[in-house]
Amino acid sequence: MPPYDPSAFPPFAVTVDLVVLTVRRDALCALAVQRGEPPFQGRWALPGGFVRPDEDLAAAAARELVEETGLCAHEPDAPAQDNGAHLEQLATYGDPERDPRMRVVSVAHLALAPDLPARRAGGDAHSARWAPVEALLNQTGFGREGEPAAPLAFDHAKILADGVERARSKIEYSSLATAFCPPEFTVGELRRVYEAVWGVVLDPRNFHRKVTGTPGFLVPTGGTTTRQGGRPAQLFRAGGATLLNPPMLRPEV
Amino acid sequence: MPPYDPSAFPPFAVTVDLVVLTVRRDALCALAVQRGEPPFQGRWALPGGFVRPDEDLAAAAARELVEETGLCAHEPDAPAQDNGAHLEQLATYGDPERDPRMRVVSVAHLALAPDLPARRAGGDAHSARWAPVEALLNQTGFGREGEPAAPLAFDHAKILADGVERARSKIEYSSLATAFCPPEFTVGELRRVYEAVWGVVLDPRNFHRKVTGTPGFLVPTGGTTTRQGGRPAQLFRAGGATLLNPPMLRPEV
DNA sequence: GATCATAGTCGTCTTCCTGACGATAAACAT
DNA sequence: ATGTTTATCGTCAGGAAGACGACTATGATC
Numbered sequence: 001m002p003p004y005d006p007s008a009f010p011p012f013a014v015t016v017d018l019v020v021l022t023v024r025r026d027a028l029c030a031l032a033v034q035r036g037e038p039p040f041q042g043r044w045a046l047p048g049g050f051v052r053p054d055e056d057l058a059a060a061a062a063r064e065l066v067e068e069t070g071l072c073a074h075e076p077d078a079p080a081q082d083n084g085a086h087l088e089q090l091a092t093y094g095d096p097e098r099d100p101r102m103r104v105v106s107v108a109h110l111a112l113a114p115d116l117p118a119r120r121a122g123g124d125a126h127s128a129r130w131a132p133v134e135a136l137l138n139q140t141g142f143g144r145e146g147e148p149a150a151p152l153a154f155d156h157a158k159i160l161a162d163g164v165e166r167a168r169s170k171i172e173y174s175s176l177a178t179a180f181c182p183p184e185f186t187v188g189e190l191r192r193v194y195e196a197v198w199g200v201v202l203d204p205r206n207f208h209r210k211v212t213g214t215p216g217f218l219v220p221t222g223g224t225t226t227r228q229g230g231r232p233a234q235l236f237r238a239g240g241a242t243l244l245n246p247p248m249l250r251p252e253v
Numbered sequence: 254m255p256p257y258d259p260s261a262f263p264p265f266a267v268t269v270d271l272v273v274l275t276v277r278r279d280a281l282c283a284l285a286v287q288r289g290e291p292p293f294q295g296r297w298a299l300p301g302g303f304v305r306p307d308e309d310l311a312a313a314a315a316r317e318l319v320e321e322t323g324l325c326a327h328e329p330d331a332p333a334q335d336n337g338a339h340l341e342q343l344a345t346y347g348d349p350e351r352d353p354r355m356r357v358v359s360v361a362h363l364a365l366a367p368d369l370p371a372r373r374a375g376g377d378a379h380s381a382r383w384a385p386v387e388a389l390l391n392q393t394g395f396g397r398e399g400e401p402a403a404p405l406a407f408d409h410a411k412i413l414a415d416g417v418e419r420a421r422s423k424i425e426y427s428s429l430a431t432a433f434c435p436p437e438f439t440v441g442e443l444r445r446v447y448e449a450v451w452g453v454v455l456d457p458r459n460f461h462r463k464v465t466g467t468p469g470f471l472v473p474t475g476g477t478t479t480r481q482g483g484r485p486a487q488l489f490r491a492g493g494a495t496l497l498n499p500p501m502l503r504p505e506v
Numbered sequence: 507g508a509t510c511a512t513a514g515t516c517g518t519c520t521t522c523c524t525g526a527c528g529a530t531a532a533a534c535a536t
Numbered sequence: 537a538t539g540t541t542t543a544t545c546g547t548c549a550g551g552a553a554g555a556c557g558a559c560t561a562t563g564a565t566c
Contacts, residue, residue, distance in 0.1 A: 010306035053263035057347040094310040230513025231561040483542025484532040
């Protein structure tokens with residue numbers, strides 16, 4: 001272990017990058033911003049920024065999240081009961097070549113948020129937008145106007161893929177899928193979250209039996225809603241349970 | 254996003270710290286080193302060191318692992334078939350106060366290794382040693398000579414606890430427990446790994462049925478051994494499967 | 507107003523997995 | 537020979553999940 005000497009270690013920049021996921025129109029979407037300067041000028045990237053001198057990593061991620069979305073963050077252990085988003089550390093990316101300007105180590109964070117009725121309440125309104133993760137990850141095969149036409153900047157495609165995979169696996173064994181839902185939601189809305197994140201179709205009857213039979217997962221509020229059409233559905237809030245045992249099972253292939 | 258300017262971002266040091274776990278004498282043990290200089294001089298800590306200017310984070314972790322143990326590392330997706338250890342990124346710790354000297358962001362990695370017949374083959378033979386994680390995490394209640402008598406330096410107790418928890422949960426749904434075993438091992442040896450890591454007692458018959466019935470988990474080598482006493486047991490190697498589905502179930506409480 | 511489409515909710519049945527535990531097998535120790 | 541230890545096979549009951557039938561309560565359409 002080298003002795004302590006401020007000039008003995010190489011200079012690193014430390015940033016946080018955010019994978020902010022939501023479910024919009026039955027598709028898993030991520031927040032992307034358009035870069036205004038080189039490198040990768042004009043390309044889409046994940047939101048992020050430098051960690052400040054006296055700022056914890058989680059605080060930096062929460063600050064960036066507020067700046068980009070107006071959402072305030074939960075810590076990972078707290079159930080997403082109010083309007084805030086779930087925020088957790090994802091992984092750290094430090095390839096020496098990942099930023100052509102200098103050595104940048106980025107601590108990526110994963111945020112899960114409900115689809116915001118009011119978009120980007122605060123912050124500098126630069127060109128941030130939601131895009132389906134399919135479009136962001138497959139630079140081919142998306143023809144809709146305004147969609148990103150090139151791969152994400154830096155190694156952000158890898159970061160996004162890791163974040164999506166984390167979300168996909170974490171909703172299996174935790175109640176985290178409720179972070180994608182508004183404070184009150186129906187079983188069907190929760191099921192559509194699972195279907196969008198996993199990209200599968202689930203049996204409504206078995207899903208209903210499973211989530212209502214798992215203690216602490218859902219708490220009925222007493223109200224009902226018919227916003228999805230059809231027969232009115234019970235409204236629920238997220239219960240106190242964070243770990244689901246036994247877990248939700250993701251269908252094969 | 255601030256413009257690029259080398260003087261515009263605060264100086265960070267970036268290190269890697271290692272949680273190296275093994276199973277020795279039916280106990281989960283971690284590698285600890287004794288600090289030779291302040292701060293925390295004389296206290297035990299996790300092995301680690303600075304990331305070099307042109308070194309990837311995983312490469313830095315692998316280098317530290319070789320220096321401390323002589324083990325070479327696998328990437329996370331490769332099954333631990335030869336003598337190398339499993340190595341994966343754990344989490345990043347960047348509290349501004351975590352190192353009193355300066356701002357240090359540490360990317361912790363988790364390594365799982367078989368109990369080494371030959372200890373610390375290479376590297377600087379400073380005072381590195383295995384200690385049961387119970388002793389390292391509970392600064393009270395361990396009276397054996399040579400055991401650490403004070404909490405780990407810095408935030409290393411938190412890092413170690415996170416690493417242990419990662420290992421405990423990951424052997425549930427992956428074949429990672431084989432990383433604690435030598436290249437050839439018996440079902441009973443694998444069971445004792447689970448028992449040591451989880452701190453539980455498992456039914457040998459149900460365990461045997463489970464692991465031999467999971468396709469791709471274990472591959473019989475044809476040999477047998479009697480090194481555990483009793484009836485000779487079949488020898489196995491780790492199979493190609495990395496994810497166990499359905500997972501091993503950790504007994505309640 | 508009757509009918510239809512849509513979505514939600516309750517049950518049933520079969521299959522698979524697990525935990526509990528009896529029984530047998532093959533080595534070594536005395 | 538007998539006991540001890542560890543390994544391995546088998547049986548049985550209970551729980552969870554997939555497949556799917558049936559019924560309910562809305563709004564939309566004719």
